[in-house]
Amino acid sequence: MQTGRVWWEPYDQLLLATGALPVCPALPGADIVETCGINTLQSGIELQRLLDEGGAKKGIIVGGGYIGLEMAEALVRRGMEVALIARSPEVMGTLDEDMGHLVSQALRDSGVTLFLGETLTGFETRGGKVTGAVTDKRSLPADIVILGLGVRPSTSLAAAAGIPLGEKGAIRVNERMQTGIDGVWAAGDCAESFHLISRRPFYIALGTVANRQGRVAGINLGGGYATFPGVVGTAITKVCQVEVARTGLQEKELKKLGVEWLSAVIKSRTKAGYFPGAGEITVKVLAERGSGRLLGGQIVGMEGSAKRIDTLATALHAGFTVEEIINLDLGYAPPFSPVWDPVVTAARRAAKLI
Amino acid sequence: MATERLVVVGGDAAGMSAAAQAKRLRPDLEIIVFERSPHISYSA
Numbered sequence: 001m002q003t004g005r006v007w008w009e010p011y012d013q014l015l016l017a018t019g020a021l022p023v024c025p026a027l028p029g030a031d032i033v034e035t036c037g038i039n040t041l042q043s044g045i046e047l048q049r050l051l052d053e054g055g056a057k058k059g060i061i062v063g064g065g066y067i068g069l070e071m072a073e074a075l076v077r078r079g080m081e082v083a084l085i086a087r088s089p090e091v092m093g094t095l096d097e098d099m100g101h102l103v104s105q106a107l108r109d110s111g112v113t114l115f116l117g118e119t120l121t122g123f124e125t126r127g128g129k130v131t132g133a134v135t136d137k138r139s140l141p142a143d144i145v146i147l148g149l150g151v152r153p154s155t156s157l158a159a160a161a162g163i164p165l166g167e168k169g170a171i172r173v174n175e176r177m178q179t180g181i182d183g184v185w186a187a188g189d190c191a192e193s194f195h196l197i198s199r200r201p202f203y204i205a206l207g208t209v210a211n212r213q214g215r216v217a218g219i220n221l222g223g224g225y226a227t228f229p230g231v232v233g234t235a236i237t238k239v240c241q242v243e244v245a246r247t248g249l250q251e252k253e254l255k256k257l258g259v260e261w262l263s264a265v266i267k268s269r270t271k272a273g274y275f276p277g278a279g280e281i282t283v284k285v286l287a288e289r290g291s292g293r294l295l296g297g298q299i300v301g302m303e304g305s306a307k308r309i310d311t312l313a314t315a316l317h318a319g320f321t322v323e324e325i326i327n328l329d330l331g332y333a334p335p336f337s338p339v340w341d342p343v344v345t346a347a348r349r350a351a352k353l354i
Numbered sequence: 355m356a357t358e359r360l361v362v363v364g365g366d367a368a369g370m371s372a373a374a375q376a377k378r379l380r381p382d383l384e385i386i387v388f389e390r391s392p393h394i395s396y397s398a
Binding site (some may be wrong): 191 | 358359360361362363364365366367369370371372373374375376377378379380383386388391392393
């Protein structure tokens, strides 16, 4: 809502929960791309109306992250012809390439045409309407182009007020969600986080984190005392039939940190192998060389796969080694899991390498 | 008697979680939330 009205609103305490903004490329035609990022309920509603009214048949998604994948699924389900352009060699850059490859394959199996390793250079337009996307290798016609190029913290207000910013330009906060200015707090996608495994400031724009940071800020603002210790980088999604999950640090992050690691990848089933409806699941576990401490995990598989990441996320919070994961007393019955949970099977394989 | 005022900029997950939490702990707190879009807290 924009009324243009300007007024003063005095406060004793101020909470900045300004969220994040989709990254929009400064490319010719970008100003008339109807859907520069889907990051609010409103932008989703507007996209739906655009698709309903326009009768779009060909859709192009730019970006292979969460938004790109979820939009690809949405357009496929509408019966559209869908192409996805991403700069990386596989979609889902928050997974290692070997696991991302499985997700790329799942997209192809769902009928999405992938143009990987290609960079968006512009848009084709006619009469103020987008008619295609152009990459460094080709030009593709489209009725609609949806950008999912990630987000950046929305901090222009904070920056203008001189509030110190940190990682990726997010508002720097302490464990109680206080900014560097007295009486000003920040939480959610506009605020910085702390990575419990790398032990470094970290920026992650996720609703789960926003809810937890908001809760902590609210308790403190209400006169209580609460702290937000940080995140381990857990995130899950699905694209058509395939579920995708990750937690902790991935190989490129470990390399940057100078950590030496070992990894194990196993294939198993989501239920006992003989049980009807059992589907394939692939689990990757990364552990520190020498100590065997769990560093991260990634899962790609059929229904019942993604939430298994929570076991690994909890193990990361607890600082478990892969050896300790092997002895976890997890639930088992044939409709839910093989007798060794796939996550534990991966930990067993990793433990052999330590 | 001046009631303490909390102003929240942004009414989605973080903003509304915080506002609800603060109000529960301190019902006398006056809370004002600004939100740019027509929707608040659809995931909080």
